[in-house]
Amino acid sequence: MPADLPLNDGSALPALGFGLYKVAPDETGAVVAAGLEAGYRLIDGAELYGNERELGEALRRAADAPGFDREALTVTSKFWGEASQEPAAVRAAFDASERAVGRIDVYMIHWPRPARDRYVDVWRALVELHREGRVRTIGVSNFTEQHLERIIGETGVTPAVNQVESHPWLPQRELRAFHARHGIVTQAWSPLGRSRVLEDPTIGAIAERLGVSPAQAIIRWHLQTGGALVPKSTHPHRLRENLDVDRFALSDADMAAIAALETGERTGTHPDERN
Numbered sequence: 001m002p003a004d005l006p007l008n009d010g011s012a013l014p015a016l017g018f019g020l021y022k023v024a025p026d027e028t029g030a031v032v033a034a035g036l037e038a039g040y041r042l043i044d045g046a047e048l049y050g051n052e053r054e055l056g057e058a059l060r061r062a063a064d065a066p067g068f069d070r071e072a073l074t075v076t077s078k079f080w081g082e083a084s085q086e087p088a089a090v091r092a093a094f095d096a097s098e099r100a101v102g103r104i105d106v107y108m109i110h111w112p113r114p115a116r117d118r119y120v121d122v123w124r125a126l127v128e129l130h131r132e133g134r135v136r137t138i139g140v141s142n143f144t145e146q147h148l149e150r151i152i153g154e155t156g157v158t159p160a161v162n163q164v165e166s167h168p169w170l171p172q173r174e175l176r177a178f179h180a181r182h183g184i185v186t187q188a189w190s191p192l193g194r195s196r197v198l199e200d201p202t203i204g205a206i207a208e209r210l211g212v213s214p215a216q217a218i219i220r221w222h223l224q225t226g227g228a229l230v231p232k233s234t235h236p237h238r239l240r241e242n243l244d245v246d247r248f249a250l251s252d253a254d255m256a257a258i259a260a261l262e263t264g265e266r267t268g269t270h271p272d273e274r275n
């Protein structure tokens with residue numbers, strides 16, 4: 001089990017979790033049960049994923065089992081705000097996610113949506129939820145350096161986490177350096193490049209030499225860069241495989257070979273383009 005990462009709010013974040021984007025509602029219960037059974041301690045959800053009710057039901061079922069420790073588990077949700085980015089809408093969305101899931105430990109702004117120019121006020125609403133003790137940790141997702149500088153400058157509060165697309169083709173070197181200067185943990189979404197990076201021959205060669213799968217090699221790369229990540233799988237054996245990354249290490253030469261794969265290619269939208 002990879003070590004937890006300390007956060008700037010005094011708590012800590014499990015470095016390796018699993019995500020629920022594009023997990024169908026009728027599959028969510030089984031995926032969450034398999035993830036908990038495998039030993040994950042972080043589940044990455046969001047209002048947008050349309051499966052928070054099923055996530056909550058799975059967590060309530062898990063709580064009935066002997067030995068289940070909810071305190072050891074971190075569950076994330078994210079504010080989407082399609083209809084409104086007003087502070088009241090943030091609070092209503094948080095309340096709805098909390099009702100569905102049972103408890104939210106990390107709450108994020110899902111996208112900055114810069115053309116709407118409301119993300120500073122949305123961040124203020126998250127800061128209030130945090131100050132009221134409604135949520136342990138607040139963070140953002142898909143924020144660039146410029147968006148981060150603005151919310152930090154205008155509110156004086158630095159997010160604990162920024163969840164961004166990152167994988168060997170898009171290592172986000174400069175953003176990670178900015179995060180390091182400001183004490184923000186980088187949490188990678190699409191850490192396997194939506195499975196496309198699994199086909200990369202350099203990754204394949206490293207994985208073969210180490211006797212691990214390409215997914216395990218990539219996950220190990222993320223952990224050795226010092227960041228967090230939330231790969232997704234609907235298959236119990238892959239959920240277990242993705243967590244089984246403690247028994248090997250990438251050498252400096254492996255890390256350098258993976259660093260050379262950077263192309264800047266994204267599998268998702270650039271943060272400035274989503275409104």
Ligand SMILES: NC(=O)c1ccc[n+]([C@@H]2O[C@H](COP(=O)([O-])OP(=O)(O)OC[C@H]3O[C@@H](n4cnc5c(N)ncnc54)[C@H](OP(=O)(O)O)[C@@H]3O)[C@@H](O)[C@H]2O)c1
Pocket residue numbers: 018019020021022044045110141142163164188189190191192193194195198213215216230231232233234235238239241242268
């Ligand atoms: N904040 C945001 O804007 C944002 C955006 C996108 C994603 N996310 C988060 O990031 C999570 C992961 O992102 P993602 O699903 O886009 O991409 P990903 O985790 O990079 O890739 C998922 C794909 O890899 C496959 N896979 C997983 N483990 C594997 C293994 N060991 N061997 C072979 N294939 C494997 C999965 O297939 P199977 O499922 O068939 O196993 C799925 O097709 C999401 O679930 C979500 O929580 C956040």
